[in-house]
Amino acid sequence: MIVSANLESSPPQSASATKTHRPPDRENLKRRREWSRKSVTVMLTLEAEFRHTLSGGQCLHLRGAQADGKTVAATWYAPEHFTRRQVDAIFDQLTQGVRLTLDGYWSAATFNDTKRFTFVAQFIRVGDGQCQP
Numbered sequence: 001m002i003v004s005a006n007l008e009s010s011p012p013q014s015a016s017a018t019k020t021h022r023p024p025d026r027e028n029l030k031r032r033r034e035w036s037r038k039s040v041t042v043m044l045t046l047e048a049e050f051r052h053t054l055s056g057g058q059c060l061h062l063r064g065a066q067a068d069g070k071t072v073a074a075t076w077y078a079p080e081h082f083t084r085r086q087v088d089a090i091f092d093q094l095t096q097g098v099r100l101t102l103d104g105y106w107s108a109a110t111f112n113d114t115k116r117f118t119f120v121a122q123f124i125r126v127g128d129g130q131c132q133p
Contacts, residue, residue: 028079032122032133036103040119042072048094050087053077058087062121064100074102074119079133093126101125 042064049061058078065071078087094100102121109116125131
């Protein structure tokens, strides 16, 4: 939840920002359900960070804490059919202290001989709201 949304110096609109709304891809939803082996509930401890992937995808980086105090780093990759406006609607709700329920899986990576885990969210629910792929 590192604040990185500096609207003054935002990059030119990508193709995903200008595309029109398309219905969800059934195969994408099926894959997301299959990969949603775990669920975590966190309270955001920092603001979310909006990023673009090298391939032009959209993602949100999240930092929060579980009820037992354990910190969680998570990334949610927006489905390809999501427009920038749809991602922004989710991003705008992600303020410090909001409760999120994330369905997905744990991914491990080693940096400087230290193993770190990131939760890769396939679905995100803000508060008691609707679950988003």
